[in-house]
Amino acid sequence: MQVKQIMLLGTLCTYALAATANSPQKHLTSNTNAYVRTLHNISDDEQQNGGIRGRITTSDGSVAPKVSVKLKGTRYGTVTNEDGEYHVKKVPEGDYVMVVSAVGLQANEKAVHVVGRKTVIVDFSLTESQAQLAVVEVNSNKNKYKVNRPSNSLRLQSPIIEVPQNIQIVTSQLMADQLVFDVVDGITRNVSGATRLGHWDAQYANIFMRGTNIPAFRNGMNQKMPWGPLADDAATIDRVEFVKGPAGFMMANGEPGGIYNIVTKKPTGMDRSxxxxxxxxxxxxxxxxxxxxxxxxxxxxxxxxxxxxxxxxxxxxxxxxxxxxxxxxxxxxxxxxxxxxxxxxxxxxxxxxxxxxxxxxxxxxxxxxxxxxxxxxxxxxxxxxxxxxxxxxxxxxxxxxxxxxxxxxxxxxxxxxxxxxxxxxxxxxxxxxxxxxxxxxxxxxxxxxxxxxxxxxxxxxxxxxxxxxxxxxxxxxxxxxxxxxxxxxxxxxxxxxxxxxxxxxxxxxxxxxxxxxxxxxxxxxxxxxxxxxxxxxxxxxxxxxxxxxxxxxxxxxxxxxxxxxxxxxxxxxxxxxxxxxxxxxxxxxxxxxxxxxxxxxxxxxxxxxxxxxxxxxxxxxxxxxxxxxxxxxxxxxxxxxxxxxxxxxxxxxxxxxxxxxxxxxxxxxxxxxxxxxxxxxxxxxxxxxxxxxxxxxxxxxxxxxxxxxxxxxxxxxxxxxxxxxxxxxxxxxxxxxxxxxxxxxxxxxxxxxxxxxxxxxxxxxxxxxxxxxxxxxxxxxxxxxxxxxxxxxxxxxxxxxxxxxxxxxxxxxxxxxxxxxxxxxxxxxxx
The missing domain is CATH 2.40.170.20 (TonB-dependent receptor, beta-barrel domain)
Known part of the structure; x- marks a missing residue:
């Protein structure tokens, strides 16, 4: 193990010196990072097999989460996480064709050669804007409760961390863990300052936030009525987005205290019944x-x-x-x-x-x-x-x-x-x-x-x-x-x-x-x-x-x-x-x-x-x-x-x-x-x-x-x-x-x-x-x-x-x- 690390370290140093003499600093940083990732991601599971990892982004530089990554004709594959990263493990040595795809996204392919005991870095840049990628829920422990991007219905193109507004999202995974059956069934516990006001046997959500009653939206459209709408059932909900503060610009018309937006489930193209x-x-x-x-x-x-x-x-x-x-x-x-x-x-x-x-x-x-x-x-x-x-x-x-x-x-x-x-x-x-x-x-x-x-x-x-x-x-x-x-x-x-x-x-x-x-x-x-x-x-x-x-x-x-x-x-x-x-x-x-x-x-x-x-x-x-x-x-x-x-x-x-x-x-x-x-x-x-x-x-x-x-x-x-x-x-x-x-x-x-x-x-x-x-x-x-x-x-x-x-x-x-x-x-x- 020590010999392998010394050889890789020596190769890294040699490449770094050459890159310093012949290319801009940004190229040195990029390739150095690639070798560092290779050095630190060789696990015992990959001693006899190799691996493929990388990052998928869109043409506008945004990350592409929930994108399917597969090796054509094999059982090997995975899905990118919320940061657009993927890792296909335990791949036998050989030549493969990688295919990436998602709903509303044109499939892309790349040829890759896998060598035993090594992890190959393969990144993709797609011509699709992030706003058109479907939100696909994936059964995985990582980020079960955290979402990096709002749904298309909020019309925002940037990640939540870059948006100048407090937006909290309740995922369908979180709702399932809490055995929530509708939008009034304790869902407000997951958002700071949100409460539900009891009313008419909980047939209507009647949610308060920042000192005011906030309207119900569904897929970006205001559904508020004097006595409605009916509380959305969990069977139809992909996520619930709480937008705090005035959301009138993004969402047609909204209360100064905020809105909650029900994002309904859409087809994903994956057989996940x-x-x-x-x-x-x-x-x-x-x-x-x-x-x-x-x-x-x-x-x-x-x-x-x-x-x-x-x-x-x-x-x-x-x-x-x-x-x-x-x-x-x-x-x-x-x-x-x-x-x-x-x-x-x-x-x-x-x-x-x-x-x-x-x-x-x-x-x-x-x-x-x-x-x-x-x-x-x-x-x-x-x-x-x-x-x-x-x-x-x-x-x-x-x-x-x-x-x-x-x-x-x-x-x-x-x-x-x-x-x-x-x-x-x-x-x-x-x-x-x-x-x-x-x-x-x-x-x-x-x-x-x-x-x-x-x-x-x-x-x-x-x-x-x-x-x-x-x-x-x-x-x-x-x-x-x-x-x-x-x-x-x-x-x-x-x-x-x-x-x-x-x-x-x-x-x-x-x-x-x-x-x-x-x-x-x-x-x-x-x-x-x-x-x-x-x-x-x-x-x-x-x-x-x-x-x-x-x-x-x-x-x-x-x-x-x-x-x-x-x-x-x-x-x-x-x-x-x-x-x-x-x-x-x-x-x-x-x-x-x-x-x-x-x-x-x-x-x-x-x-x-x-x-x-x-x-x-x-x-x-x-x-x-x-x-x-x-x-x-x-x-x-x-x-x-x-x-x-x-x-x-x-x-x-x-x-x-x-x-x-x-x-x-x-x-x-x-x-x-x-x-x-x-x-x-x-x-x-x-x-x-x-x-x-x-x-x-x-x-x-x-x-x-x-x-x-x-x-x-x-x-x-x-x-x-x-x-x-x-x-x-x-x-x-x-x-x-x-x-x-x-x-x-x-x-x-x-x-x-x-x-x-x-x-x-x-x-x-x-x-x-x-x-x-x-x-x-x-x-x-x-x-x-x-x-x-x-x-x-x-x-x-x-x-x-x-x-x-x-x-x-x-x-x-x-x-x-x-x-x-x-x-x-x-x-x-x-x-």
Whole structure:
């Protein structure tokens, strides 16, 4: 071994002296690095065989992750990691043809000669831009929780470490390790400062971040509706991208606090189908299948089909939720430069009741979690959505590309909502039942063009495009109402000792013979919101790409239609964006950002007047650092956001009689704080997610002059989360393939969902733990959530009556998190 190293070292020195005399210093560095890599990567496994390693990049200099590397006609091959690197080990001596390929990428080949006991360095430069490479999930321990690049739908061409904004990505691998079944199922624990607000039995995500409710995006298009969309099922999710701060420029329109973007699964061209079965506490049962492959042998026509069916009971007595999801995707490669994709997703949900709320005249968490406001005699609510999306991707040449997409979403709800009309001090409650129906149609279209221009030493990374959207909603929550849900023999319903069983004669009939459009047109629930935006961004890359200055602007025209010309709003807004990012080291960057947000809002106040758009601005500073050759990452950010026209519940009793869900707009809120995120493989086989956020969110201006200084509703001052996952990897060991995982969630300084009374929610402490076993194509996973079985709240508010009586007093409303429950999943991969 020593002789071999001395010979290689001598050769290295000889070559270095020759290179110094005959070539520039950069050639010396390049070839020296190649020999050093050869010296240090000869392992005992390669004593008799050789190896091939290298790096694959694109023509614009970006790395190319998840690219297939194969030796033609053999079983040897691998896939590049997130840094575009690959290593094919234990290759017998001989001549081979290497083939590299990926979806949307023209295959490339090179001849290579492998010599025993040596590692050959073979690099590839591809003519495809990084933005067109498909995101392919790979079952490997390295970077299970860390992603280096955002999806195409964010329109960013640079790695995350170079982007002047805090972007956190939750991978499908992480979701699988945590046995997450939908986007509200604990996914926010993986992102600093993100929380989920309990609402309508978790049918909607309702996620808060940086002191504000953030909208739901799907593949880069805003899907936010007054009561939707439905929470995305994990079977359809490839990743979830949390973009912090204003994302209006990149993503059409977004809240100043940020957005979350669901990236759905697309065909990969690789036969990697799987099926899973799950079961757990509260009568949980689930089956999901992911079919991924080629329709034609040449790989030009690809498909992916995800389906899932789930039934789930509830800690609420008599409540349940059944649903199914179907999501087919077809992708066709017209030629080497052009790909079209069609995607359809539908969800259907049946729930005995949408409300899992608890009520008490005494305080939060006063009643047992099993308390059920509804009744088994009432019809269940039914919800659905249909989402059709078309994608077009075309490479123009010279590294320029054009992407276009259009989406149509139709969401509906049919049901009835019980709610308390009065609560007495002893817990006696009178309930009413009103019709609950909604229809929402959301249409979006986007076109973007991007590429690089070079002017002297400066590279201009240009992005421009237009996007358009129209949201129409119709709601009926008042046309049919039963003022008192009377029990048999007029028995009293008491929150501490509830009795169920409403006689058939006391249940109202909801007349739906007239369309929802007819019924909604006569109330305040009809919405018609349209916007068109055009944008241009130039990322100036200087000092060989180390310094990056982003200059951007967006013009948006938005029209919110009211019932009369006097209540119709029309806005023309220009939003600037300035960002600066500098690579202090190759794996360390600092950034600052100034951005503005403009977001039209759907809905009307109690008087039928449309809401003014949200306006806001953000100033942010941050540091990003990759560690251990990019295996894990830390992100630190400090920010200050000013937001105007914030929506909050209207607590005026006179207004609530007109519209029980009435909202008003505050003058201004301010959110400021710090965030820390740590993600990735800390040591071999040990993956970690760890984060902390401090959020100071207050009302700074108030149209009613009574709320200034109070905390914004549903904000949390301190949040920290942690998750560890370790897999034993040792051949021949009894523990090989065995894994342990667990985590915690802590929230302190929580504020209730009302500015009318400055109430605090109890501290939130949750601990989870589990184990798994992986053998070949089979993985068995088990997890216990809320291990200590604490009474945790995901939401709370307070209804204050101006004139309490002996039978009607002010009361607290709250929603519990799930009590202790266990889950088990068995997954099988066909290849």
């Amino acid at each position: 799987s099926i899973s079965l799950s079961g757990g506490g509260y009568n949980l049962g689930r089956v999901a299948a992911d079919l991924d492959g080629k329709i034609t042998k040449d790989g030009r026509l690809l498909y992916r089909l995800n389906v899932a069916a789930q039934t789930k009971g509830s800690y609420n007595k008599y409540n349940y939720t059944d649903k199914y999801v179907i999501a087919p995707v077809i992708s066709y490669k017209i030629d080497s430069n052009t790909t079209v994709t069609a995607e359809y997703t539908t969800q259907h949900v049946e729930a005995q009741a949408l409300g899992t709320y608890g009520f008490s005249p005494k305080g939060f968490a006063d009643t047992d979690p099993s308390f059920f406001l509804g009744d088994p005699a009432l019809d269940p609510a039914k919800l659905y959505d249909h989402n059709v999306t078309l994608y077009f991707n075309h490479r123009l040449g010279s590294g320029w590309q054009i992407n276009a997409q259009a989406a149509y979403v139709r969401y509906g709800l049919d049901g009835g909502t019980p709610w308390p009309s009065t609560i007495a001090p002893n817990g006696d409650m009178r309930r009413y039942l009103n019709i609950s129906e909604e229809l929402a149609i959301n249409k979006n279209a986007q076109v973007s063009i991007f590429g690089d221009l070079v002017t002297g030493p400066v590279v201009h990374r240009i992005l421009t495009g237009i996007d358009m959207g129209n949201l129409k909603t119709w709601g009926d929550f008042s046309s049919v109402t039963l003022n008192d849900l009377q029990l048999e023999n007029n028995a009293t319903f008491n929150i501490y000792n509830p009795v169920y069983g409403i006689p058939f004669k006391n249940i109202p009939f909801f007349d739906r013979s007239r369309s929802i459009q007819n019924r909604s047109g006569s109330n305040v629930y009809a919405t018609n919101l349209t916007y068109t935006g055009a944008y241009l961004q130039d990322e100036l890359r200087m000092l060989e790409g180390k310094l990056r200055l982003t200059l951007a602007g967006r013009f948006t025209r938005a029209i919110t239609v009211g019932k009369t010309n006097l209540t119709q709003l029309s806005d023309n807004v220009f939003s600037p964006r300035v960002g600066l990012s500098y690579s202090i080291l190759k794996d360390l960057s600092a950034y600052t950002l100034y951005d503005q947000a403009f977001l039209p809002q759907a809905g009307q106040n109690w008087a039928g007047e449309p809401f003014k758009p949200v306006r806001g601005n953000n100033i942010e500073f941050g540091l990003k650092k990759d560690w251990l050759d990019g295996k894990w990452n830390t992100t630190f950010a400090a920010y200050r956001i000013i937001k105007k026209n914030v929506l909050t519940p209207d607590l005026d009793p006179a207004h609530l009689r007109v519209n029980p869900n009435a909202q008003i707009q505050l003058g201004e809120t301010r959110s400021q704080g710090i965030e820390l995120d740590i993600n990735g493989e800390i040591t071999r086989n040990l993956n970690l997610v760890l984060n902390y956020a401090y959020t100071d969110a207050k009302v700074t201006k108030d149209n009613r002059n009574i709320l200034v200084g109070r905390r914004t509703p549903n904000s949390v001052k301190h949040i920290t989360n942690g998750w560890l996952y370790y897999r034993f990897r040792r051949d021949g060991s009894l523990l090989n393939g065995f894994g342990l995982n667990g985590g915690y969630q802590i929230q302190l300084g929580r504020y209730a969902g009302s500015t009318a009374a400055p109430l605090s929610l109890p501290a939130y402490y949750r601990f989870d733990a589990g184990a798994s076993y992986e053998k070949g194509r089979i993985t068995i996973s088990a997890l216990v959530n809320n291990l200590l079985d604490r009474r945790l709240l995901t939401q709370g508010s307070y209804t204050q009556l101006s004139a309490p009586t002996a039978t009607s007093v002010s009361y607290y409303t709250y929603i519990y998190d799930m009590p202790r429950n266990a889950r088990v999943t068995i997954a099988y991969r066909f290849k």
